[in-house]
Amino acid sequence: MEKSQDIQLKGIGDSDYQYGFQDPDVSVFKTREGLDEDVVRQISAMKGEPEWMLDYRLKGLKHFQQRPMPSWGPDLSDLDLDHLIYYVRPSEKSEKSWDEVPDTIKNTFDKLGIPEAEQKFLAGVGAQYESEMVYHSIQEHLEKMGVIFLSIEDGLRQYPDLFRKYFGTVVPFTDNKFAALNSAVWSGGSFVYIPKGVHVDLPLQAYFRLNIANIGQFERSLIIADEGSQVHYVEGCTAPQYTTNSFHSGVIEIIVGKNARVRYSTIQNWSTNVYNLVTQRAKVFENGTMEWVDSNLGSKITMKYPSCYLMEEGAHGEILSMAFAGKGQIQDAGSKMVHFAPNTSSKVTSKSISKNGGRSSYRGLVKIMPKAVNAKANVVCDALILHGQSQSDTYPTMEIDQQKVSVGHEASVSKIGEEQLFYLMSRGLSEEDATTMVVSGFIEPLVKELPMEYAVEMNRLIQIQMTGAVG
Amino acid sequence: MTGLEIKNLSVNIHDKEIIKNFSLKVPKGEIHAVMGPNGTGKSTLSYSIMGHPAYHPTQGEILLNDQIINDWSPDQRSQAGLFLAMQYPVAVPGVSVANFLRTAMNIRRKAANPSDKGIPIPEFRKILKEKMAYLKMDPSFSSRYLNDGFSGGEKKRAEVLQMAMLKPEIAILDEIDSGLDIDALRIVAEGINTLAQENQMGILIITHYQRLLDYIKPDVVHIMMDGHIVLSGKSELALELEEKGYDWIRQEQPLP
Numbered sequence: 001m002e003k004s005q006d007i008q009l010k011g012i013g014d015s016d017y018q019y020g021f022q023d024p025d026v027s028v029f030k031t032r033e034g035l036d037e038d039v040v041r042q043i044s045a046m047k048g049e050p051e052w053m054l055d056y057r058l059k060g061l062k063h064f065q066q067r068p069m070p071s072w073g074p075d076l077s078d079l080d081l082d083h084l085i086y087y088v089r090p091s092e093k094s095e096k097s098w099d100e101v102p103d104t105i106k107n108t109f110d111k112l113g114i115p116e117a118e119q120k121f122l123a124g125v126g127a128q129y130e131s132e133m134v135y136h137s138i139q140e141h142l143e144k145m146g147v148i149f150l151s152i153e154d155g156l157r158q159y160p161d162l163f164r165k166y167f168g169t170v171v172p173f174t175d176n177k178f179a180a181l182n183s184a185v186w187s188g189g190s191f192v193y194i195p196k197g198v199h200v201d202l203p204l205q206a207y208f209r210l211n212i213a214n215i216g217q218f219e220r221s222l223i224i225a226d227e228g229s230q231v232h233y234v235e236g237c238t239a240p241q242y243t244t245n246s247f248h249s250g251v252i253e254i255i256v257g258k259n260a261r262v263r264y265s266t267i268q269n270w271s272t273n274v275y276n277l278v279t280q281r282a283k284v285f286e287n288g289t290m291e292w293v294d295s296n297l298g299s300k301i302t303m304k305y306p307s308c309y310l311m312e313e314g315a316h317g318e319i320l321s322m323a324f325a326g327k328g329q330i331q332d333a334g335s336k337m338v339h340f341a342p343n344t345s346s347k348v349t350s351k352s353i354s355k356n357g358g359r360s361s362y363r364g365l366v367k368i369m370p371k372a373v374n375a376k377a378n379v380v381c382d383a384l385i386l387h388g389q390s391q392s393d394t395y396p397t398m399e400i401d402q403q404k405v406s407v408g409h410e411a412s413v414s415k416i417g418e419e420q421l422f423y424l425m426s427r428g429l430s431e432e433d434a435t436t437m438v439v440s441g442f443i444e445p446l447v448k449e450l451p452m453e454y455a456v457e458m459n460r461l462i463q464i465q466m467t468g469a470v471g
Numbered sequence: 472m473t474g475l476e477i478k479n480l481s482v483n484i485h486d487k488e489i490i491k492n493f494s495l496k497v498p499k500g501e502i503h504a505v506m507g508p509n510g511t512g513k514s515t516l517s518y519s520i521m522g523h524p525a526y527h528p529t530q531g532e533i534l535l536n537d538q539i540i541n542d543w544s545p546d547q548r549s550q551a552g553l554f555l556a557m558q559y560p561v562a563v564p565g566v567s568v569a570n571f572l573r574t575a576m577n578i579r580r581k582a583a584n585p586s587d588k589g590i591p592i593p594e595f596r597k598i599l600k601e602k603m604a605y606l607k608m609d610p611s612f613s614s615r616y617l618n619d620g621f622s623g624g625e626k627k628r629a630e631v632l633q634m635a636m637l638k639p640e641i642a643i644l645d646e647i648d649s650g651l652d653i654d655a656l657r658i659v660a661e662g663i664n665t666l667a668q669e670n671q672m673g674i675l676i677i678t679h680y681q682r683l684l685d686y687i688k689p690d691v692v693h694i695m696m697d698g699h700i701v702l703s704g705k706s707e708l709a710l711e712l713e714e715k716g717y718d719w720i721r722q723e724q725p726l727p
Contacts, residue, residue: 423561425545427575441565
């Protein structure tokens with residue numbers, strides 16, 4: 001359509017980001033700008049950690065300092081690591097009641113609708129503000145069944161043996177430069193343990209909020225689903241819009257035990273000054289299932305490749321990934337599936353949308369190790385480009401060291417076509433309504449996997465992002 | 472005049488004139504058929520009337536209820552009461568037929584009354600069920616994604632279903648019979664006849680073959696060749712054409 005050349009859809013990458021409000025800095029402690037051994041020691045001391053954890057942090061720091069920046073992927077040269085603040089303590093401790101959370105912070109989470117959602121449809125909520133969890137609570141009956149849902153610090157304090165058994169075993173500090181950084185300065189995140197056979201029916205949610213400018217948030221979560229258990233963990237993220245950059249670099253480690261099932265859903269909606277470089281990985285054991293539902297709408301640059309290591313026979317991994325890049329945004333999203341054992345299976349569905357000059361990419365790896373006889377892997381990547389100057393790239397890698405496998409890969413790129421728009425407009429939809437409808441349809445396979453409340457929220461976010469003057 | 476009027480319309484595609492000085496009147500409540508051989512500009516005509524951006528009139532006027540609509544966008548034309556059942560409906564994966572129809576109906580309601588809150592879901596379901604029943608469509612059809620993986624016949628039924636839900640004043644049916652077997656053709660034709668009577672709709676049938684006109688009886692038949700109408704007559708004209716073929720017209724009507 002001729003006039004679609006100058007469509008200016010607002011939203012993503014534009015200034016009407018609805019979570020961009022700022023609150024005053026209420027922090028009770030901050031480390032100085034930049035990072036060195038003293039800063040790491042200070043963080044560890046603040047948390048009153050055991051010696052082994054400090055050692056681990058220092059090893060992470062050393063590795064981070066030695067390791068070069070990644071030579072592939074988006075340009076990170078604007079990320080000024082020397083002038084970031086690596087630790088900001090917003091309050092004295094993590095509370096189990098919202099009434100105990102300092103007012104300014106509580107108001108923020110009220111505005112984001114978290115306590116309300118908790119009452120309506122969540123089994124537990126963790127809320128992180130700057131570097132620390134300020135709130136963490138779970139339904140009493142789950143607690144009685146032995147479900148643990150704590151801030152990561154409380155997890156380390158209260159369950160030191162369980163913690164140490166698994167911490168760093170899924171994502172070692174040597175994994176990549178930013179995993180090393182996280183290992184050095186991690187703070188906040190959740191510690192979750194689901195006992196054998198326990199099914200947690202409602203989702204557990206963690207919400208991450210960055211408030212002040214120029215800080216880094218390095219949450220670290222460890223989720224252990226014991227044999228035959230089930231859990232759905234949801235994370236959401238927002239931040240104010242600043243002209244300078246902030247940085248979020250989390251590490252998520254998940255253990256999916258025999259016959260267990262874990263789903264981890266992300267609705268990433270950072271403001272467009274946030275670098276979001278995250279390492280998320282699950283180790284999946286015999287007949288276990290791990291599902292990542294990963295939606296990336298916000299941030300300046302996201303690099304995020306949730307992965308499944310399929311360790312034992314019958315393990316199954318799935319990734320449903322959606323990335324939406326608007327003006328000035330780069331969404332470098334993807335997945336990693338590594339098949340170590342026989343009869344393991346994996347499925348990747350990636351949906352990327354680019355508008356107003358945004359770039360979204362799928363970067364993925366399927367690796368089949370020699371022992372993985374009869375492994376099955378399937379990758380489907382679809383890209384939708386809303387405007388000519390936007391870009392979408394696909395970087396699929398397959399490494400297959402076993403003959404008896406079934407591996408499939410399909411990729412498609414489409415532009416919202418003149419014919420599609422004409423068809424919908426001939427039924428009375430405006431160009432904007434028609435475009436929004438095509439986008440909603442495109443991501444429907446992902447949205448229908450979300451719990452109803454999140455699906456509604458997701459559709460609302462897409463609508464907001466598509467709102468604006470057309471032609 | 473209440474209805475559709477086309478005055479001396481010419482339309483170019485890639486600098487080639489496809490529609491040439493074309494004129495036609497379809498008053499509300501009348502059924503007109505435009506017949507013609509392939510490549511004579513019939514689909515170009517239907518796209519032009521609906522406002523496809525690639526089909527710009529170089530001269531002439533399209534009027535709907537006495538208003539010139541040449542510069543209106545397709546959605547404005549739709550909301551003013553025009554409908555085009557397309558020869559090749561486009562798939563919209565991920566959007567269910569029901570969801571799509573409800574959105575389209577709500578947009579119309581909102582245009583008519585800005586404070587409208589949208590059609591209540593039970594009411595919508597009731598109407599949809601009713602319309603699908605008389606088009607003999609399986610109820611599960613409404614949860615399928617719009618035109619995605621539909622057979623030729625399903626696409627045509629879906630077009631008529633949309634028409635039934637949106638209740639246009641003037642409907643253009645572009646090769647609505649292609650892809651339909653004889654049973655489906657009968658059902659779709661009955662549906663169209665019922666709608667035409669209920670709503671006093673004006674209909675412009677665009678077709679290559681006469682067989683649809685056995686089921687939907689036109690008031691007027693127009694023969695289109697080389698971008699304009701060369702002959703108009705009563706419904707018997709279609710039968711004569713079926714018998715003698717387009718060559719008969721070519722001999723009768725020397726082309727400009």
